[in-house]
Every structure is written in C-alpha cells, then in structure tokens.
Amino acid sequence: MNLKELPFSMKPVGWFQIGWSGEFPVGEVKALRYFGEDLVAFRGEDGVLRLMNAHCHHLGAHLGHGGKVKDNCITCPYHGWVWSGEGKNVEIPYQENTVNKRLKTWPVTEQHGCIFMWHDPTNSAPRWELPHMFDSFREFSDRDESEFYPIFPHGTRRWPDEPVHPQITFENSVDSMHFRYVHNSPLDPMLLEMDIRDNDSVFRTLFGFKSVRTNNIEMTFDTRTSGVGCSFNVFKGAYNYRVLFSATPIDDEKSELFNTIWWERKDGEEGDMPVAIQDRIKNEILTTVDEDLVVWRHQKYVDRPMLAKQDVKAFNQLRKWQAGFYDLPAAE
Template sequence: MVGWSADIPVGVAKPLKYFGEELVAYRTEEGALHVLNAHCTHLGAHIGHGGKVNGDCVQCPYHGWGYGPDGVNRYIPYEDRPNLSKRLRSWPVQERHEWIFVWHDPHGGPPRWDLPDLWSLIPHLPSSESEYYRGYPELSVKYPREPVHPQITLENAPDSVHFKYVHRATVDPV
C-alpha cells in the first residue's frame, strides 16, 4: 500500500518513494491512477515535483516531455514526434477500498495474483463501503518519516493486553 486514494486527486501528480525508488503518481481527469519512475529520461528532472497531468500523460516540469500510462514518451513539445525509445518504468497499480496498491517485483515481473476483495471475504459484514466510517482522513494518522515495519502495526492489534496500560482503556477486549 503506497497511499490513500484521496492523497492523489484528479489532475494531480505527486512524488512517492517506495522500494528504494523515486516514483511519480498521477491521476487523469477520468480518474485513472498511474505510477511511473520519477526521473525524466531527458535530463533527469523529478516529474513528481511540479509535473502536470495532460490528458492521460504526465508532463515533465523541465522541458515538457509527456509520458503515457505505460511510461513511453508520448510527445516532446518542440519536436514533431515523440521519442518512443524513451520509457519510464510503469508500476502496476490497483485501488481497493480507497487504498492505493502498487505491485512490487524486484525483477520487474507482472502481478502474479489479484488482490482479494476484503469485504467479500467476511460474508456476515456489510460489503458496501458506505456502511463503514471512512478510513481516510478521519481514522488515519500519518507519520511520514517514521520507519516502522508493517508487521509491528499488525502485531499491535491482537496484543490487547497492553490497551489498559498504554492507552488507559477502560474496557478489556475479550
């Protein structure tokens, strides 16, 4: 998971850093979300800082080169044709339940399995997101520079014994 869907509104390009890579995420006017490597193949500008969304492309803030969702150069404003040999790595993205997921294979392979629909895995609970409180922004806190392994947050939840002492909980979960 690399963010909440609301982090990247329509028409916005934003920098991300995951998997030791500088990335740019952008959302087209149609709402499609794409994630590409961030450094332009021209002179290396970071497209996530000042890049613009143009149709289904993201445009470099330095000389205006545009890249499509597949990462291939689509246009160079001062040339009469794109340079199709110039390509940014494109990362597989899925949005589920207002979360953004990027498939990470260190060797660049495609996704090997589809994300499960969490709500349909728990049949006795309502399957519509509108039945729940929004996770973002109300129930979310971000600590952008805090290095925490995901396992720690998962281990925290079933460790209910600490609720009383650390959080001053007034009831004990059973």
C-alpha cells in the same frame, strides 16, 4: 529500532498502501518516495491513477515537481517531454521523433477509497489480490460500504518517516497480551481462530473480548493480514467499525504508516461523519498507533524470542509465514 540489524530486508514482495483516493484528484500530480525510489503519481482525465519512476530520461527532472497532466499522460516541467501512463515517451514538442525509452511503471489498485502499489524486486506482475474490506468478510459481517461514513479525510491518519519495519508491526496480529499493557484494555482478547488462506497470501486471526459482567464474548475482531504490508480488521459488537492498518517502506531506514477507519452509520443517517464521531475516532482509535510506536521505535528485533506458552504456536506460525515474502524468484 536499528533496521540495519534486522535479518530481513526492507524490500518485501506485496501490496503496500501509498495513500487515499481523495488525495489524488483528476489532473493533479504528486511526488512520492517508497522502496528507495523517487516516484510520481498522477490521475489522468480518464480517472485512472498511474504510478511510475519520477525522473525524466531527458535531463533527469522530477516529474512530480512541476509536471502537468496532459490527457492521460504527464508532461515534464523542464522541456515539455510527454510520457504516457505506460511510461512511453509519446511527444517531444520541438522535434518530430520520440525516444525509444520507457519510465518504469508500477501496478496500482484502488479499493474502498485506499490506494495500493505492488512492489516486487523481480518486476513480476501482482502475484495475488488484496483482501477487500467488505467482500472478504461476508461470513463475518454483511455490512456494505454505503452503510459507513466516508473515510476521507476524517477517518484517516498517517505517520511519515518512522524507523519501523512493516513486519514488526504485524506481529500485533497474534499478540493478545499487549492490549492490556500498551492500550490499557480492561480485558485480554482471546485468540479463537488462526489460519492461512488465499493461496498463502493472507494470515487470518479471530479474537474475542469477554464481558466483565457476563464472562461471555461480546466483541470480536477478525483480522486479514496481506503479506507484510496491510492488515484489514473488522470489529463486531457494541460498536461495529473497520480498520485498515498499513506500513510501507520508504527506504532502508524508515516506513510510512497509515490508519483508516470505517465507522458504521446509524439507520437513516446520511452525509459526512458527525463531529462527535470524528473526535471519538481521533482520540480513541487513530491514536492506538501512537501507543504502539512508543515500543516499535525503540524495539530490538529478537530472532529467537523467549515466548510464553500461549504465544509459541501463533508467533512461530506467523513468522514462518512472513518469511515467504522475501527473496522470491521471478513469477512464471
């Protein structure tokens, strides 16, 4: 996909996944790059994860390469300057005074073992909250996180450096026909419900799969797409599992994609995910993004697509909603 030809930028407003909690243990430092920015993430001794611009204001060393956690701060590997989790210079080890200079910090949130950063070109504070993989689906399912196997590491996979815009990936949320051709589904899901909720921050769809034998709907999946960064999905039927799919811009040419699976435990089961389930998730669910990428990597964005009659309302409503996450004025 030629991202330079798209009619929208790679810098939308919203929450975007940057990893899983298991990748960020206390006391460790991690270099990241998203939205064209070199970033550093570290978890202080208080257990809180911080995210900030990576280059020390002294001589530009990258704090993510050799930097060390000191209490709830990060120490530059070059000359030992210490920066607080709020981005403030709090210590220069060889002089008494510090500098009145701050590193930019980025809001982060962790929920159900996943980590998200807030991106807003106006530097506004988060304008909305993310859906929650469990609390947001109470009217659809009463299952709690403790009733599922741990997601990390066996229920996770990432695709770095993909030439794909996040917005393109979430058009799948209204596209029922691609299941047959891309994923070899024996049935086409039916779009049962569609609405916009949570102060216009979430696009929700409900699909149903009919049984070949009875012609009744025997499996449903409820999708909550937050902005153009994350899609929370609950599948209910013969198998009850949940999927978080996320796409985060790295720069103006590439994104990083994430897939996370919550697989329901059987009654009384404890401990880690059995190998048989690990293999099934790896071979049947995590690979669905591979199938989509065959199309996404080479797709040309069509601004005025020729749509089948059944697709017109859903695609038009989704794209109109997606347009609201670009070029927003600063929040009051």
